[in-house]
Each structure stands twice: as structure tokens, then as C-alpha cells.
Amino acid sequence: MEPRIGVYVCHCGSNIAGTVDVAEVSRFAGDLDAVKVTRDYKFMCSEPGQNLIKDDIRELGLNRVVVASCSPALHEPTFRRVCQEAGVNPYLFQMANIREQCSWVTEDHNGATRKAKALVGAAVNRVYYHQPLEIRQVPINPNTLVVGGGIAGIQAALKIADAGHKVYLVERTPSIGGHMAQLDKTFPTLDCSACILTPKMTLVSRHPNIELLAYSEVEDVSGFIGNFKVKIRKKARYVDINKCNGCTECENACPVEVPSEFNLGLSKRKAIYRPFHQAVPNIFTIHKRGAPPCRTACPAGVDAQGYVALISKGKYKEALEVFRRTQPFAGVCGRVCTHPCEADCERGKVDEPIAIRYLKRFMADYELKAGREKAVKVKQTQQEKVAVIGSGPAGLACAYDLIRLGYPITVFEAAPEAGGLMRYAIPEYRLPRKILDNEISYIQELGVEIHTNTRVDSFKGVFDKGYKAIFMGTGAGISQKMGIPNEDVDGVVHSLDFLRKVRLGEDVKVGKRVAVIGGGNAAVDAARTARRLGAEEVTIVYRRSRAEMPALYAEVEEGLREGIKIQILAAPVAVLAEQGRLSGIQCIRMQLGEPDESKRRRPMPIKGSEFNIPVDNVIIAIGQIVDRTLLTRDLEYTSFGTVSVDPTTFHTNIEGVFAGGDVISGPDDVISAIEAGKEAAISIDHYLKGIDLKGGRPVRPERVKNVPKENIVKKARKIMPVLELDKREGFAEVETGFSEEMAVEEAQRCLNCGVCSECWECVKSCERGAIDHGMKDEIVEAVVGGIIVATGYEMFKPRGIYEYGYGRFDNVLTALEFERIVNSAGPTEGHVHLKDGSELKNIAIIHCVGSRDKNYHEYCSRVCCMYSLKLGHLVREHVPGAKVYEFYIDVRAFGKGFEEFYNRITREGTTFIEARPSGVTNVAETPQEEGKLIVHYEEEIHPGIPRRLPVDMVVLSTAMEPQEDVKNVCRLFNINQSADGFFLERHPKLDPIATATDGVFVIGCCQGPKDIPDTVAQASAAAAEVLSLIGQGNIDIEAATAFIDEKICSGCQICRIVCPYSAIDFIEEGGVCRVNEVLCKGCGACVGGCFSNSISLKHFTGEQLVAEMENMLI
Amino acid sequence: MKQNTEEQPRIVGFLCKWCSYAGADLAGTSRKKYPSNLTVLKVPCSGRIDPLFVLKGLRLGFDGVLVSGCHPGDCHYQTGNYRARRRIVVTKKFLEYLGVPEQRVQASWVSASEGAKFAQVVEDVVENVRAVGPNNLFSDEG
Amino acid sequence: MWLKMFEPSGPTTCLVMKVSDMEKELRQEAGKLLEEGTVDYIIGFAPGSLKFTTTPLITEDIDEINNLVINPFINNNLAKYLPEIPGRVGIIAKGCDSRSIVSLIQDKQIARQDIVILGIPCSGLVDLKKVEKLAGKERDKIDDIVVLADKVCITAGGEKKEVPTTEVLFDHCLGCELQIPKEYDFLIQEPAAEIRDYESSSKQIQELKKMSPDQRWAFWKEQFGHCIRCYACRQVCPACFCERCFVEESQPRWVSPVSQWQDNLIFQAIRTIHVAGRCTDCGECERVCPVNIPLRSLSKEMYDLVGEMFDYKTGMDVNAPALMTAYELVEAEGLIR
Amino acid sequence: MITKKINKKDIRKLLGTWNQECSVIVPTREQGIVEMAGWDNKDISFLDWYRNTVVPPKACFLPQSEVMISFQKKENGLKIEVPQDEHKQIIFGIRPCDARAVAIIDQVFADTYDDYYYSSKRRNTLLIGLSCSNPYDSCFCTSTDVNPTESEDVDLMFMDIGDEYVIEEITSGGKALLNTSSMIKKATKADINKAKEVRAASVDKLKKKVDTKDVDRKLQSCFNDIDYWEQVSAKCISCGICTFLCPTCFCFDINDEMIKKHGARYRGWDSCSFRSYTKMPMENPREEKWRRVRQRVCHKFEFYPMNLGINACTGCGRCIRLCPVNWDITQVIAGLPGEISVHSGK
Helix, strand or coil, X not given: CCCCEEEEEEXXXXXXXXXXXXXHHHHHHHCCCCEEEEEEECCCCCHHHHHHHHHHHHHHCCCEEEEEECCHHHHHHHHHHXXXXXXXXXXXXXXXXXXXXXXXXXXXXXXXXXXXXXHHHHHHHHHHCCCCCCCEEEECCXXXXXXXXXXXXXXXXXXXXXXXXXXXXXXXXXXXXHHHHHCCEECCCCEEHHHHHHHHHHHHHHCCCEEEEECEEEEEEEEECCEEEEEEEECCCCECCCCCCCCCHHXXXXXXXXXXXXXXXXXXXXXXXXXXXXXXXXXXXXXXXXXXXXXXXXXXXXXXXXHHHHHHCCCHHHHHHHHHCCCCCHHHHHHHCCCHHHHCCHHHHCCCCCCHHHHHHXXXXXXXXXXXXXXXXXXXXXXXXXXXXXXXXXXXXXHHHHHHCCXXXXXXXXXXCCCCHHHHCCCCCCCCHHHHHHHHHHHHXXXXXXXXXXXXXXXXXHHHCCEEEEEECCCCCEECCCCCXXXXXXXXXXXXXXXXXXXXXXXXXXXXXXXXXXXXXXXXXXXXXXXXXXXXXXXXXXXXXXXXXXXCHHHHHHHHHCCCEEECCEEEEEEEEECCEEEEEEEEEEEEEEECCCCCEEEEECCCCCEEEECCEEEECCCEECCXXXXXXXXXXXXXXCECCCCCCCECCCCCEEECCHHHHCCCCHHHHHHHHHHHHHHHHHHHHCCCCCCCCCCCCCEXXXXXXXXXXXXXXXXXXXXXXXXXXXXXXXXXXXXXXXXXXXXXXXXXXXXXXXXXXXXXXXXXXXXXXXXXXXXXXXXXXXXXXXXXXXXXXXXXXXXXXXXXXXXXXXXXXXXXXXXXXXXXXXXXXXXXXXXXXXXXXXXXXXXXXXXXXXXXXXXXXHHHHHHHHHHHHXXXXXXXXXXXXXXXXXXXXXXXXXXXXXXXXXXXXXXXXXXXXXCCCCHHHCCXXXXXXXXXXXXXXXXXXXXXXXXXXXXXXXXXXXXXXHHHHCCCECXXXXXXXXXXXXXXXXCCCCCEEECHHHCCCCCHHHHHHHHHHHHHHHHHHHHHCEEEECCCCEEECCCCCCCCCHHHHHCCCCCEEEECCCCEEEECCCCCCCCCHHHHHCCCCCEEECCCXXXXXXXXHHHHCC | CCCCCCXXXXXXXXXXXXXXXXXXXXXXXXXXCCCCCEEEEEECCHHHCCHHHHHHHHHHCCCEXXXXXXXXXXXXXXXXXXXXXXXXXXXXXXXXXXXXXXXXXXXXXCCCCCHHHHHXXXXXXXXXXXXXXXXXXXXXXX | CHHHHCCCCCCCCHHHCCCCHHHHHHHHHHHHHHHCCCCCEEEEEEECCCCCCEEEEEECXXXXXXXXXXXXXXXXXXXXXXXXXXXXXXXXXXXXXXXXXXXXXXXXXXXXXXXXXXXXXXXXXXXXXXXHHHHCCCHHHEEEEEECCCEEEEEECCEEEEEEHHHCECHHHHCCCCCCCCCCCEECCCCCCCCCCHHHHCHHHHHHHHCCHHHHHHHHHHHHHHCCXXXXXXXXXXXXXXXXXXXXXXXXXXXXXXXXXXXXXXXXXXXXXXXXXXXCCCCHHHHHCCCCCCCHHHHHHHHHHHHHHHCCCCCCCCCCCCHHHCCCCCCCCCCCC | CEEEEEEHHHHHHHHHHHHHHCEEEEEEEECCEXXXXXXXXXXXXXXXXXXXXXXXXHHHCCCCEEEEEEEXXXXXXXXXXXXXXXXXXXXXXECHHHHHHXXXXXXXXXXXXXXXXXXHHHCCEEEEEECCCCCCCCCCHHHHCCCCCCCCCCCEEEEECCCEEEEEECCHHHHHHHHCCCCCEECCHHHHHHHHHHHHHHHHHCCCEECCCXXXXXXXXXXXXXXXXXXXXXXXXXXXXXHHCCCCCCCEEEEEEEECCEEEEEEEECCCCCHHHHCCCCCCCCCCHHHHHHHHHXXXXXXXXXXXXXXXXXXXXXXXXXXCCCCCHHHHHHCCCCCCCEECCC
């Protein structure tokens, strides 16, 4: 249709006509292309003005309209409506702003007229190219999401739900209630907070239209007003919400105590907990912060926090049960483990790591002493027999795990007794025989058959006997040689042979002077054993420094105490022999060079520094290598001489044969061997069930991060008692073990890093079977039309204000802490006294802590004045006669009933001091100040006079501040922050709860500090907003959206990346992008970024803008 | 070749509708005075502006081109002005290298509350562009 | 790289090139890729039909692999072909080509997993226009060009001339920032000789910058009077991958299709702005211009501009966002009122 | 037939005489680019360096862009003007290959269809050919029926025999140019013999050869051999160099330009290599590169012979020499399925 344009020039009284020659502009417009009529009129926006346009459209068949008048911000909607009413699409209209941007900004009549012509000419040329656009509507989903279960969220949710619409109420803590639930009384009416809140909370839980998602967090929001798609992560509570009846049995059983968040750390709660009695939903939640470091550090994955927590509660049997869930060698590992768990212990970052190994030994010893009940034989559920070759830690661990899976297990051991190196390499004084025997019997009692003195020579033979899988843990039993002259001379022995013979009870003789070569545990064991066998002078020769000795530190220490000498930085170069008889060794001094692959500094010989040590025996303890036997001849070996296995499955190259322990790793510690045995057991189980060996293996849990370490009182680690030197006769065990008291005290030092220790005591205690430690987070997806954000605030943490002494002085509290103390359900059950229990006589309440302070928050937190007055009142209520001093800057009593409340408190006798105290100290200057907290201040009315006020307790009225993760919430809901960090409303006066994102509202303290009445009022307002939205049924969406000519799109996706609304999708098929017009807000950032101009923005096309620009140049 | 005239300089301004256009309106409602040499084109966001508009403006004969948007961080569409900034400064610096006096291509951040700043920006831009004379860049002569 | 291939012993024109070790290695690897079906096509260089030229070789035929060459005349930026070739492609890439490949990946024009990059180290390419000037003879009248590490022997009409290598390499090679591809699947492990002359590399830009804006404009006006709008600069440029160039747009018509200096200049100005952050200074636009417009003095300036303003180096990191998709909260300060 | 001669020293004078009556166009070199342009009335150094132009002489009759009509918007409609150009010119130094090309384009624009803009320039132009004895290694004119020293497509043909040029008078217009001059001598028998030797030697210098016999037939038969066309077109980058700088390519596009109230209708070169060349609202019959490449080859070697009985390639070699990717039409012709051999001048 050929454009027929009408141009209307408004005088706006004299606003335009006074400066612009409107008649001239009108005349000029008449000459422009396609202009069929031009008129000028006093007030185009008036009824007659509007009718002028309508009449022309009807009579002259105009199909496009230009009005030159004020800013489109003012009357564009008016004239668009006029067009529409007369049958012209509202987008076939263009406005020339000849008032705000022309007549009002100049006094130059010619210039203004010229400019008006340019603007009108431009508008005419632009409207020529306009396209009719369709104003589209989308239906509004009647569901609502309310984020935050404080009083704001509760109120909004109830209002909307009462109106008959579904509400998803998401709260991230286990219970709704928010800060209000922590308050004792509310100002100014002094209603009991719980009394007015809990009924509402209960209503929420019972309301058929409210889906309460507590202990949940919104994870993703997409979509737009009317149709937001929301993903909510329902965090696993590990408690079945339907079975739990809140009986508290589990809470009693739980051994783990951590500070209670609800009571602000003033009391403890359990790992399975309910924040407060009236919690909604009234069920328990297990708090799992992550896997504790002791567990993740343990190669075998032993749950150390679990047994430590149980030991701390005196539940030693249960503790050992937890241990045996993973492996059987508590007594062995409690003595010889290299305890990587302790190295990673978080307590070590505070003072010293927990003595995990000693605690482990304690519970094993405790059982042995008390008399162990015979273990119950495991019922055989699987048919496939499994053979284990070698009864060292790897083999037995593998057997232990497999027997518990129901497989029949046979262990073949070549030696006379089971235990491998645990038995034959570790001396009696470190690992008494009865300990090992006990633990091996335990395994046997479960049903594992052990055939000793049985050497296996071929796998085939084993398979032929009907075994379906084999685990080989034959160890590394050959001592490594030094490769120096005379190594084979008489009197030179290898430590492994030496120790084995001693353990077997053979008569082993040593000379007076013995040298032991090496720095590992085997060397120290050999040296101390030699000493016990009568050697007078035992010298360990080690080529690096003391710090680099791989032997356990305590072992070396004890060795030194027993008189062993260490020659560090020395290496043997030759064994000296006289007449075929050992006479000594020649060594060379070493120095440390650059670190090598093992990160230890590489020792380098110093030329010419050779020296001799005269000895009668030399014990070589520089390591062992894997024996190549008849059995292993068909196995593949690595270049290190160990058996080659798949690092995940421990499968060898022979089908059905698995291997682990020293045989694959070379000499390593017990716990690593146990790990290998356990991993192989998983593989064997998979193998026998025909499951993929690599798939479906248990995933190692992730180590917990950010373990809080505030308020921890330092406490030393318990020291292991040892046998006096003079009592170390023969091979009596040197370390004597913790006493029960020591063990409990040590266990109580544990920080409970993971919070829940997974001891499963709760599971045992729950009669209803409501507890499931395997529960997973759930994702709930919902579509909602509107979102109400009520995420609340945090209290300012005054620890940063050093001078007020918070955290340093026991009796400096925050207002909220004090609120809990006066509360009868609080940590002191409402008894107000000092930390040490003594009587409170006077108290200072300092206002504006963190508020109205340029160093912290410039804003006023609005509630502190009133709650401070309230606390003052409560003090006197609880402690009649106590004196209350309120330090204030101004008392802001602006709300309804506030001034009256202030007057009432004043009458009650509270002392008001107009001052911002400069500090709080405990340094007394007078006897009256002794033992008191002294508040330093200068009164506003008497500046320059420093004053001191001794009080018993100081309460800091702290500010409200935005939640720590406010930025994430902003990102999630696409809302902004104002300068104070709280959420930004769309308009501070006229749109105080809406945000820049349509359909998202902010209420309560997340928008700014406010009191409960204001919060509730906002919540109701938000409910009204949402209901109004729902009532509309449909909503208009931007018509001027972007669109992509897919024929031209080259698929570079720049548009997709720059789009702030995720409104552009990449279409794999065709390799092009496409605009989702419903999401598009019409900003055009994509258009500016598309260099092939395959995207265009409706109503702002290149053609339209260029046309406009062209005609500006009249 | 064009000479200085009364109408010169002619400047086209691309203003985002949320901040700068509203700022320009505010300059009007608060009756700030500034030269009439700038005519304004309203766009939704400075991010809509392609370097092509700048070149097209100069090719058509405008003596100067102004692009104005919300202050960084204030974009109604969140990041449009950051996008615009990269495009416009690259264009400006490159045209300067080609020999287009830098005064001819200008950009500003004007918020909806900065009526006075808008008037000042126009004042400055007009003065700057006037100083480099009429746009003879694409004239065949000379 | 090829330095050792052109031994001073006896004349060797590039037409009878010795099959160097590098070529052998390359052919072997490329052949393997085709043979094992890892790729559907190999893109590389074959000897050209004229003296001292090479030509792109795009083949799925294993027999053609033996035509692959590496020499100082392998000018083309082969990345250009990647978006249009279907299937998996093995491509021979010099440092600069690899940067273009990376840039195309950043711009989602190709997928990394569909490309096998056969990296070759590059010591710089010979600019025949410079050689012609030095020899005083046109290309086909030159008998031999022997490239040694730091000098080049040019034989023409019986006369032998020795000049420093810096005098015959392309300007962009003298400022090369990546001689050995960073992103590759296979790399010929040879060192590349570092032959650099940053000053000559951007000499013309520096001279232009010394001029007044009017003088600069006059310079470009003159230059674009020669332009015949053959679009070879655009067509050879890997960064120009638009399905439709803005010059072809008719609603609105941003640039007149009629060849007149004004529109020729605007075309090139916008093109340069559009390839900001995609241009790797490979110099192809200038090399192919049949009317010798110094186009690299535009593209290189833009290259430096984004480098300075946004600390952006094109094609160095596959995972970096493309220039125009990213921003810093604070940047380009002082340029906006 | 050679009849006249002139001493090289006298060329400047001869051109000077001509230049008084019409404009003389000679090979000029600017910024390394050689094209035909107005003579400055003194410099004849091109006689030493000139081999051939980069921009072919077709640009003298069919410029890169030209105004067809100009118009002005007035109150009562458009005022339209058509440019008039009847000025006479002499192009001196055109090579036989390019002269043949002009003759070929003549058949399009100045034969049954008479193009006003082309023929008004063409009919006012005399072509003076100059024999070619220093071909590029990309030249293959002898394969396309052109002799580098002879031409029937010019008005006069000059041939370098050392110190002198011998001249063939081809047309009466050419003859008339010589009448007025005293520097023109009669060619002797010795001159003619010398010319024969030079001719033979010159033809010999063209090493690049391609057999163009039956090419049209072969092209016809392999028109649908998509594999072949895809393979040979793979490296083409679809720029306009080969077509714009081809002496026989004549495609053009017409555009109206208007700024404010003044406008013009322009005609400018267009290229079948461009993807947008055949773009239509709904589809593009030559969307794929191989179709465009095939079009160019077939246009030269199949459609032309079919319609006009002559190859539209004159072997000037520009498209090979100037191609950014060394796309060589002789290789494509030679590689056509069938038995045609190529000799390279390597």
C-alpha cells in the first residue's frame, strides 16, 4: 500500500509556537514525499486535536501519521492510541520531539524552526518505512514463586494462596520463620514474636495452595513475566519428610555437636537437628557439609570423623563398628599406619591435628581388653569362589570386603602364619602378635578360610579348582642390594630377613656394633630390634638429612632415646672385610642438591670425604623388590619391576587375576595395601557379576571446604604415653596407649569438619526408618507467572570493630544474641546473667553499630533504636533493678507508636546518653571498675570531656546488611543493587517493590532495612501486585523485537553471546541463530553486533534509521 | 567545497531512549539552552549502534556524529552500553587514523537525570565540530 | 624452517624444489590422516603454475599428497577455506594461519574437533614485489631466489645479488608474532629463524601517523581512487565470513555498489572495523590487491589498536571470547564524555 | 601487410602530432599498476618497459563505472540528462591479444545491438597495435589463435624490429593517420625480412600452450561433470580479479544513486564470480562456487564459440598472473575429461 502520510504540528500553546514558526514547518512538511496533509494546531493532544487526526485518517485515507509536538515519553501512547482507534496500526506513527529537544532549549527562532523542520522531515521519511507491528500477548501462569521464608515471604505466600493461587515458597534453611523467629518480643507493642509468628508458619505448612520447599534453593530462573521457568534444588535432608515425626530420638543418638545457627553459636546443636522447636516443617535434617579431610585423605577411605565423634561420646563399640565398615585392622593401623588423615586434619590449622591413629588404637585395645564377642559368620549369598594369594594387608582387606559381599573366600599363604609383612617385618614391640592375631581371627570368624604353609604356583591350578577370580597380594619380598664391594660378606644381612627371623623366634645373634643402612621404617625397626638383641652401638646410616627420613617421626625419636645413633648425610661406598670377615663400612659424606622427582633434595657425594665405621654387622634396609616366582611368570611387569595392573581396576593382564599391595606398587605402607585390596574387591565383584569393571565404582566423596574455625579454644593434642626406657625389656610394646579419659578428651577436640560424621547412630535410633544417608538432592522445576524475592538480611558482624571488644570480651554481645538470651527458649532459657553465671547489675546498649557510620554502612538501619529500647525494657523485666544505659546518636522514633514507646521506656528509668562510645575496655582505673567493662565516651553536649562508664555487659545494636550472596541472587533474578547493596526497586516512590525485571518483586529487608509492620505491608502489596498480574490473564510483550534473516546468518553467535536476555538460540540444524521473540526486549545489542546485518530490530531497522538520518539534512 | 555557514555544523545524535534521550528531554523541561545544531535520533540502546551509522552519517554530509548512552553499569538492558563502547571507540580511533578529525565522532554517557550535562555535551560537541570546519571529507574536489 | 632447504650449493629455483625433510614429514602425516580416514580433506600448498608461486591444494586424493610443498612462497591463508569445506579437514598451518583458524573457532565458524591442524614453523615468506624491485626485473624474469638464514641471493639476467632477508620478506612477516602455531594437532618440530624488523613492518603506518588528518585523508582518497572493487581483499580474508557482506545490502544501501573512491574507502573502512579482533595481520588483503592499495596499513593499524586498547591478540587462545563479545567494566577511558 | 616504418626516435613526435587533434592514450604506470591513460605529451619510456597493462584496454570503452543518466528532482518531476561524449581518441600500444578482445566485445556492444555508451566511445577511437616480444610466463595467446606480432583488429599495427617500427596499415582510418606525417618511411625488403625473423622469434617465446581444439565440444559433454567442476573450483575464492581484469569480460550492473535531490544512474563492472551476481529474490541459480567457475570457463570457451564462432579468451594470461590463488585456466582446459594436452613454459 502506498504510504499516505499526515503531518500534525502542535503549537503547545506558546511552548512550541513561541519559538518555532509552526506554520513554516507545516508548509515545509507539505512538500515532502508522500505527505497528503499537514496541519498545525494549538494542542494536538487535546480531544479536538486528536479528532483532527482521526478525521483525516478516515477522510483522506491516511495510513501513516507524524505528530510534531512534545517528547514521545509524554504523548506517544496517546497518539498511538489515536491511530489505532482510527484503524491505523499504532506503529505506523512517528513523533518528532520539537518541544523538549527544540523549542525549549533555544531562543534562536530561526535555528529552532530549522531544527523542527529537520526533525519533521526525518520523521516523515522514517514513517515512510515503518511496518505495522503486532502487539502480542502471552498468558500469565497463575503460579507464584516466593523466595525466602521469613515473615515477608510467609505473609505474601499466605495472601496469594488465600486468593486461590498456587505458591511455591522456597526457604534455604531447614525451617521457615526467618529472623523473626529468633526475636523474643517485638517493639513497640511488646508482643511475643513467636506467639504472632508461629500460627502463620503453621498456616503455611497446612495451606493446600502452598508448596513449601524448605531446605531448598532456587538454582536457575529463565523466561519472563508470566512464564518464568524456575529450577529449585531441594537439598537432601537425609530424613524422609513423610516418615519423620519429630520424636528427637535421632538427635539424642547423634554424637556430633556443632554451634547452633539459630542460637547464634550460644548453644550447640547436633548434626541431625531441627533449628528450633516450632520449626516448620517440624522435621529433622542432617547437616552434611562434605566429606571430612581425614576420610578423603585416607587411602582406604576410613571414616575417621565417625569413630572419633563416637569415642567423644564414650561409644567405643559403636566407634569400632564404624571403623570396621571399611577395614578390619584397627589395632594394626592404630599402631603402624602412616596416618595421612592427621596430615590433612583441619584441627591442625588451629593448633595440632587430632591424634586419630591413637584413638583408633584406643578403641581396638578397648575391645580386646573388654573381650571381643565372636563375629557373626557372613551368610554366603554368592556362588563364585574367590581365591586370595598372600595374606598381607592387601589380600586380607580384599578377602574382608568380598566375604561381606557374600562370596566364599579362601586365602593361600606360603608362610606358617597369616599377616604377611604385618607379622614378619614389624617388630613385636611395635605391633604385638596378639593384636594381629585378634584381627585375623575376626576375619576368619566372618568365614574367610586361610590356608597357611600353602604356596601357589600357578593361576591355572587355582582356576581349575573352581575359583572364579583370584586376588594376588604376594608383596615385595626381596631385599634390594646396595651394589657396593663386599656386600655378600658374612655379617651383612638384609633387614627383612633379619626381622623375619626374629619374629619367627629363631636365634638371631648380633655383634656389638651394628650399622643399619637406610632411613625408612624398616631401618629403624631393624636398628631398634638389633638394640634389643644386645647390640651396644647401633648406627643408622642415611644419605639425606633427618627431615627427609621416611620413617615415622615418633619411631625415630624413640630409637634415639633408646641410644641409636644416626649418621645423616652419609652413604656407604664399601663394606670393609678382613679375611672374609666383616670389619666395618666405608661411607662418604653427602650434601643435598636440587630436589628430585620425589621433591626431596637429591644427595650428592662430597669428594674425598670418605670415612670408616667399624662394625660387626651391617643390616641393609634400603628397600625391597618384587619377587619373580613361578606363579607370576605370565604376568606383565612394569619398568619398575612391579606387576602391571590397570590403575583403576587392579586387573592384571591375565583374565580374572587381580593384584594389589606391594606386588604392584613396590614397598609401601599398610594402608595403601588395604586400599588396593579394597579396590580389587570392587573389581572382582563387578567381574563376577559381569558388570563393567570401570563403570559404577563408588565415587570418592569431595573434601569439605571452608571449615569454620571461629571461637575455637586452643587445646593441646594428647601425647602417647610410652614405656619408660628402663622398662623396655625384650620386646614389650613401647607405646602404652591412651587411657579412656585421654581418648574422650582428645576426641572432643575434633572440629567435625563434615558435620555429620556418617556414624549411622541416628539410623539405628530411628524406629520409623526415616533416615536415609544415601538421599540425593532433588531438582524441582516449576513454571510461575511472578516471583517475589524476600531473601532478607544479615546482621552486621561487629568483630571488625575492634574497639568495641566483640569476640574479645565475654560479656560484649550483639543485640540478636542478647535477644536469644532473654528468650525463654534460648540457650540460657531466659536467665539473664553474665557469661560466668554471675549477676547482671548494669548494662550498656550501644546504638548504630555498623549503621550511620562511613566506615561500615552509611545508611540508618531503622530498627535499632526501637529494638535497643525494647532490649532495655526486657533487661529490667528479667533482672529487676538492673541499670540500663542507652548510648545513642539520635533516637529515631518515627513509626506509629514509637514515640510513645520511647516515652514509656524513658519513664521506666533507662538512662539515655547522647554519645557514640569510642571503645569498650576491661582495663580498670579505679577499684569500682575492677572486673567490669568500661565504656569510653564523650557526651554530645559536653564535647571534649572523656568519660568512663563501668558496666557488666555491653550490647551492640548492630546494623542490618544485605545477605552475603546478594550478588548471586541479583544475577539469578536479574535485579539490581542500590548503592547500599540492597535490592534496587524500580522507583523509590511510585514503584517501591517492583524491579527492573517485569514480574519480579522485592519485599522486606532484602530491599532495605525495615521493621516488621513495613515488611508485612510490603508483602501484602507484593501479593496484590502478583494477584493483579494474574488477574490480567495476559500480558503485552515488546512488539519491536529483533529478528534474524536465517538465510544470511553465518552462525557466529555473537548475537547470542551479547544478548542479556538469553533470547537468542543457536539452531544446530542449519547452523543459524534464531530470536525467541517472547524473551526479546528489543534492545538491539545483537543488531549492533551483527556485522552481516542478518539481524534487524523491528521499528529500528537500518533502513528506517538511515531514512530518518537522510532527511534530517534539509 | 562547503564553507562555514550559519547552519553549520550539522550533527546527528544517536541517543538511547532510557538515559540519554530522557536526559535530553530533561534539559528541555529544565529549559537549559544549547545550540540547535544537533538533531536527535532515538534508539532503544546505544548497543544498537553499528559503526555503519557513523560512516553513513558522515557520508550523508553530517559534520559530526554523537552517540550517547547510559553510564557504564546503568544500561537499561544491562550490558548494551559496554558493547557499544567497544564498537564506538574502535570506530572513532580508526577513523581518526584514516584522517577523519576525532572531533567528528564523539560519544558520551548521559543519564536521565543529567539534563545539564546533556546541554553541556551538545555545547562542547558543537564547538568542537565547528572548529574542524564543514565536512568536506567526501567532496570530490581538493 | 626452509632455510636449510635452500643450501647455497648450486642454484635451486622453487620449481624444482628438493623434497625437504619437513615436506616428507608433512606428507607422511597428511597421508596418514587421509588413509586412516581421520580427515576427509587435506588443505595445503602445491607448486603453482608459474615461477615462484604456490597454489592451495584441497584434496581428498591420497595421490596428491606428494604435491604438498613447504617453501617461502606459501602465501595463502588457508584458514579461509575451512568454513566451506564439509567434513573433517586436515589443514597445513603456519603460525598466522593457525591464529586465523583459532579466530574462526572463536567465532563458531568451524568446530575444533572437525579440524586437524598440521602446524609448520615459518621463518617468513618472500614478498615477490620486493624481490622484483631489488632485482629490477619482473617475477618471470628472475632466475633464482635462494633464501639463507639472514640473507637472500637473487639471480636475474645473469646478475647475482645478495640482500639481507629482512629486505625481501613481507612486511607482516617482519612483525610476526607467532612463527610456530600454538594450537595444533601435529607439529613439525623445527625451529624457525627469527627474522624481524618491526620498524619496517609498520613503516608506512608510522609515516601516515606523522601526517595531518587532512594529509592522511588525501592519501587514502588517492589510494581508493584506484580500487576496482574486485573484493579480492574480502574474499581472501578468513575473517570475512559473513554470508552477506554489508556492501551487498540494499535496504538500506550503506555503501554504493558503484566504484567511486568515497564508497570504496567506506567499504574498506567498515570492513577493517568489522574484522577488528579477527584480523591476525596475515597480510593477504594487501598481497592480493591487483591495484596495490596498501591495505595492510589499515588492517595492521586496527590490529594494533585493539591490541593496545583491549589487550586483545587475535587467535592466540581458542577459549578466549571473541573481541566484540567481551568487555571490561572499565576500558577506553578518556574517549567518551 | 607491412608497408611503412618509423624510427623509434620519431615516436614522440608522431604521438605529439596526433595529440593535437585527439587525445592519445598510452600505457602508463602508476603505483606499479599499468593501464591505458592519457599521454602527458612527453614521456615515451613505456616503449622500453611496457609489456602489457594490468587493467585491460576495455576500460577505455567500458569504464569501471560510468554515469548513464543524471537526474534532479524538481517540483514537477525529474529532470534527466544523458552525458554526451564524442571526443576522439587514439590508443597507442594495444597488444594483439587485447585488440582481439576489443573486437570480441565489439560484437556484443557495437554490432546488432548498439550500446550508446560503448559505441560512442568506440567509434571515436583508433587502435594502434604494438607487437609483443616479451610475453609473461602466463601468456598463451598462440593457443587462442592470436599472433603476438600481428593483428587485424587494430587500425595500425606497429612492430619492433630494432631501431625502427615497421607498420601495417589495417584500416583506412589508420592509413589516414600516417598520411599527414613526414616521419613515416616506406618499409624496405630488408625491413620486411627482419620483421619475419622477429615474428618467428616472438611466437617462439610463448612457451605456455594449451590445446583449445574441440574445447567447446568437451565442455558441452562435461557440463554436468559436477565432480570435475567442484574439484577445480575448490580453491577459487570468488573474487572479481579474473573477470574485472579480463579483456573480454563485459558484465555490468546498473545502480541509481541519490543524495538529497540529485542523483545519477551508474553502470559499473560486475562479475559472474560474485555470489550475488545472479542473486534473485527467491533463489540463486549459481549459489555454488563450482557453478560460477563453470560459467566463466564455459562462457569463454563454449558459449562464445557456439554463438559467435570464436573463443572469448585471447590468452593474455592476466587471470592466471593476477589470481590470488594461482587458479590457472589452461590447467582447467587441459584437465577437461578428454585428450587435450598442455605445455607449460616452465
